[in-house]
Amino acid sequence: MDLIHTLFGQAPTLAIFLTVAVGFFIGKLTIGRFVLGGIAGTLIAGVVIGQIGVDIDQGIKNIFFALFIYAVGYQGGPQFFHALNLRTLNQLVSAFAMCLVGLGVVLAAAWIFDLDRGTAAGLAAGGLTQSAIIGTAGDAIARLDLPAETIQIMQTNVAVGYAVCYIFGSLGPIILITWFFPLITGWDIRKEAVDLAKKMSGGRTQLEPGQFHMVLPIGTRFFQLGSGDAAVGRTTLQIDASLDKGAVEAILRDGKAIEFDDDTPVVQGDILAVSGRIPVLEGAGTLLGREVPPPDKFDLVGENREVVLTNRLLNGQTIQDLHDETTVKTRHGVFITGVVRAGRDMPSYPGLALRTGDELRLTGRTKDLDRVQGDLGYKISAAAITDFVVFGIGMAVGVLIGMIQFKIAGIPVTVGTGGGCLLSGLFFGWLRSTHPRYGALPLGASNYLRDFGLAVFVGIVGLTAGPQAITTLQQYGLLLFFLGAGVTLIPPLIVFPFSYYVLRIRNPIEALGCVAGGRSANPAFAALLSKAGNSTPIVSFTVTYAVANVFLTLWGPIIVGVITTNPAQ
Numbered sequence: 001m002d003l004i005h006t007l008f009g010q011a012p013t014l015a016i017f018l019t020v021a022v023g024f025f026i027g028k029l030t031i032g033r034f035v036l037g038g039i040a041g042t043l044i045a046g047v048v049i050g051q052i053g054v055d056i057d058q059g060i061k062n063i064f065f066a067l068f069i070y071a072v073g074y075q076g077g078p079q080f081f082h083a084l085n086l087r088t089l090n091q092l093v094s095a096f097a098m099c100l101v102g103l104g105v106v107l108a109a110a111w112i113f114d115l116d117r118g119t120a121a122g123l124a125a126g127g128l129t130q131s132a133i134i135g136t137a138g139d140a141i142a143r144l145d146l147p148a149e150t151i152q153i154m155q156t157n158v159a160v161g162y163a164v165c166y167i168f169g170s171l172g173p174i175i176l177i178t179w180f181f182p183l184i185t186g187w188d189i190r191k192e193a194v195d196l197a198k199k200m201s202g203g204r205t206q207l208e209p210g211q212f213h214m215v216l217p218i219g220t221r222f223f224q225l226g227s228g229d230a231a232v233g234r235t236t237l238q239i240d241a242s243l244d245k246g247a248v249e250a251i252l253r254d255g256k257a258i259e260f261d262d263d264t265p266v267v268q269g270d271i272l273a274v275s276g277r278i279p280v281l282e283g284a285g286t287l288l289g290r291e292v293p294p295p296d297k298f299d300l301v302g303e304n305r306e307v308v309l310t311n312r313l314l315n316g317q318t319i320q321d322l323h324d325e326t327t328v329k330t331r332h333g334v335f336i337t338g339v340v341r342a343g344r345d346m347p348s349y350p351g352l353a354l355r356t357g358d359e360l361r362l363t364g365r366t367k368d369l370d371r372v373q374g375d376l377g378y379k380i381s382a383a384a385i386t387d388f389v390v391f392g393i394g395m396a397v398g399v400l401i402g403m404i405q406f407k408i409a410g411i412p413v414t415v416g417t418g419g420g421c422l423l424s425g426l427f428f429g430w431l432r433s434t435h436p437r438y439g440a441l442p443l444g445a446s447n448y449l450r451d452f453g454l455a456v457f458v459g460i461v462g463l464t465a466g467p468q469a470i471t472t473l474q475q476y477g478l479l480l481f482f483l484g485a486g487v488t489l490i491p492p493l494i495v496f497p498f499s500y501y502v503l504r505i506r507n508p509i510e511a512l513g514c515v516a517g518g519r520s521a522n523p524a525f526a527a528l529l530s531k532a533g534n535s536t537p538i539v540s541f542t543v544t545y546a547v548a549n550v551f552l553t554l555w556g557p558i559i560v561g562v563i564t565t566n567p568a569q
Contacts, residue, residue, distance in 0.1 A: 008054045015054045019046045019459035037523075039131050039458050040166045043159060046462015054463045058142075061460040065135040066421045068453030070395055071446045072132065072549060073425020078357025078433035080426055080546045088543050090503040091514055095544035097498060098518030099551040101491040102128050106555075107562060109483045116567040117141060117560045118154030119476065122161015124559055127487025128552055129169040130520050132418065134158055135457060136556030139402070139416035146566065153567045156465040160472040165484025172488035173524035177512050178531050181496060185508070192508040193532035197347065218335050218363050220249065220275045220300060223288035227268050230287050237262035239272075240332040242287055245323075246276025247333035249365060250300055257298070262329060273300055275333070275364070303366045304337075309358045310377035310433060320350035330375070333368035337361045341542050347534065357433040390428060390439035398424035422553050492519060505540075513537040517544025520552055 008015045023042025036044075106127070110120035121137030124130070138155045182189055225232050231239050236248040250273035251260050258264075266272065272288055274281065285291055309315075314322065319336055338361035339346040339354070346352055354360075360376060362369055373379060402420030432439040492515050499505045499514055509532060516525040517540065525545075528537050 004052060008052060012054055012056045015049060015463055016056070016060075016456060016459050019049050019463060020455050022049070023455070023459060023462075036167070037170070039454055040163070042455055042459045043163050043462045046459045047159070047163065047465050048462075050463040050465060056460050056463060058460075058464075061457055061464075062139070062417060064453045064456040064460075065139070066395065066398065066417055066453075067449045068457060069132055069135060069418045069553070070398055070421040070425040071441075071450035071453065072553070073422040073427075074394075074429035074432075074441055075425075075443075075446050075450070076546045076549055077426040077429025077431075078355075080550060081430045090499070090505055091510075091540055091543050092547055094495060094499040094503055094505060094514045095518040095547035096551060098491050098495045098515070098544075099548055099555070101494050102487065102519075102552070103555050103558065105487050105490050106559060109486065110559075110563050110565070113479065113483065114565060115483075115563070116154060116157060116565045117563045118157030118567070119161050119472070119480070120563045121556055121559045122158040122163075123165055123480065123483055123487055124552075124555055125158065125162040126165025127169050127484040128491075128520065128555075129166060129173075129488075129522075130549075130552040130555075131162070131454060131458065132422070132549075132553040133556040133559075134162055134461060136416055136418035136422075136553055137560050138461070138556075139418045140557035140560040143416065144560070150566055152464075155461070157472050157567065159461045159465040161480060161484075164476075164480045165487065168481065168485050169488045170521070170523045172485065173492065173516060173519050173521035174527045176489070176492050176496075177515055177521075177524045178527045181512060181515070182508075187508040189508070189512070189528070189531040190533050193534050193536045196507060196509050196536045197349065197534050218275065218337060219278050219281055220273055220302075221281045221284070222271055222273055222292050222294050223284060224271045224290055224292045225266060225268055226289045229268075229289040231266060231272075231289070232268050233265055235263050235265050236260055237329060237332065239266070239287070241328040243274070243276060243280055243284060245335070246274050246280040246284060247364075247368075249273045249275045249302075249333065250298075252295060252298070255295070271295065273298075275302070275335075277335070301366075302364060303369055305362045305369050305373070306340075306380040307360045307362055307373055308377045308380060308433065309354055309356050309360055311375060312356055312434075314354060314376070315356045316353055318351050318353050319348065322354065323350075330372060334362055334364040334372050337363045341538070346538055346542075347536055352539070385440060386442065386445050387438060387440040390432075391441060394424050394428040394439070395421065397427075398422070416557055419554055419557055422550065426550065509536050510540040513540035514544045517541040517546075518548050520545060520548040 020042055023045035024038040025041070026045060027036050027038035027041030029036065102124070106120060106124040109115065109123060115123065118137070118141060121133060121141075125133035125137070137158050141151055141154045141158070144151060178189070181187070231242075236251070240247045251258050251264070251266060252271040252273070253267070253269070271292060274284060274288065317325070319339075322336075323331065336348060339348045339352060340359035340361070341355065341357070346358070359380065362372075398421030399417055400420065401423055402417035404420075428439050432441070495518065496511070496515055500511055505511045505514055512528055513525070516528055516537070525537065525541050
């Protein structure tokens with residue numbers, strides 16, 4: 001033990017990396033279907049290892065938390081601001097109501113049971129499963145005009161409250177969303193998800209567990225024109241218009257590929273290479289003649305490209321609208337095969353409403369993709385390098401915002417560095433989506449900043465909490481656990497009927513997705529996806545999750561400012 005203490009004293013970073021490694025190992029252990037997760041596991045590992053006594057510069061903690069929270073804001077910025085529209089107003093109100101009720105329950109518990117600021121913030125972080133509150137509340141506590149020992153105790157209490165309340169904070173929403181709400185409403189989640197998918201997709205067959213599509217959505221087939229086939233004499237653009245969701249990619253005449261454009265007519269004996277949706281190709285024989293095998297050694301090169309949608313005129317249009325309102329000359333040969341929103345794959349059904357900031361997965365020939373790309377947005381591969389100029393400015397702006405102090409009902413409040421970097425990240429993330437030439441922060445880079453930044457921050461919190469954590473547990477015991485259960489359960493129980501009856505979010509999948517998103521409950525969302533068997537819950541979850549991430553994070557300094565009780569010395 002003395003050797004370990006000496007090693008940690010000479011190299012505190014050794015303790016940090018060891019805590020992260022042990023924590024994520026613990027976080028991978030499963031009990032039934034429950035997984036604790038790397039962040040909660042790191043906090044627990046930090047508290048245990050911290051019993052040895054580790055002296056770590058708090059500046060390291062602040063830097064990593066600032067990086068984490070800026071990345072969160074940057075990733076959520078496009079969706080947060082673009083979600084502020086009348087089409088999703090009821091979902092936005094639902095998410096904000098969930099956050100507001102959660103704050104109210106935390107404040108009520110703190111006043112009734114005389115919790116200190118740190119414990120109240122930890123109750124919110126764990127009960128509402130928002131790890132970022134640990135940082136924003138801890139930063140606000142550090143700015144209080146109080147003795148260093150008192151500040152240290154309260155920051156420890158934040159970590160302990162989070163650790164005690166987090167487990168049920170994760171389990172509670174799973175129980176509500178996958179069992180309790182469906183039970184009292186009589187909803188069959190799987191059936192409702194299938195019905196919603198059919199409504200959005202126009203009746204496309206949905207898959208049962210274990211099934212998969214053996215046929216790819218986009219394919220290429222070859223047809224040879226005979227004397228009586230309807231396409232003989234038509235131009236390639238006219239054929240594309242008739243096929244609707246198919247396009248002529250190549251013309252082979254007398255065994256050789258010829259150069260052609262939209263006005264090139266086809267003649268008897270031509271072999272046409274046609275790409276498109278599989279159902280379109282299956283019925284193309286009535287227009288193009290008999291299907292033939294691909295000619296030997298003939299090669300046709302296509303491209304898969306990801307484009308970020310930045311054209312604000314297309315915001316809110318569905319995939320079907322985009323198809324119907326675009327001329328054949330513009331759209332032919334280009335197929336949308338997927339949509340990613342806020343890092344999540346969306347159900348790419350015709351009824352999906354697109355949002356600026358979405359990543360569109362396109363398939364087609366390079367020249368066709370080049371033709372439409374400028375009307376949609378920008379190619380993701382063009383932004384593969386981080387713009388450190390804008391990144392540095394964004395971080396600096398966040399720190400400056402965190403230094404601003406204001407008053408609520410006469411109570412001095414500051415959002416701190418964490419809240420400032422969150423707001424800055426939101427703005428620069430949104431700015432990036434509207435002006436794609438500037439501020440690149442690739443998804444892989446932002447994911448790394450987010451995940452590793454939070455892991456190191458939480459690990460240091462656990463290490464410094466150490467011995468004081470035992471004292472806090474002895475003081476509050478089971479009381480803190482039951483208060484956390486109340487914070488977890490009460491907001492959804494109040495807001496769910498409000499959303500259903502007042503906001504008229506009546507579709508079961510959308511309503512349950514709003515509960516998961518408004519509660520920032522990733523485990524519950526994963527359970528809902530499993531029950532649904534398809535990706536339909538993602539749409540409502542993504543909007544409400546973006547809102548909840550912002551407001552729940554900002555509750556940290558609000559709680560510290562409103563609650564005035566300090567721990568007894």
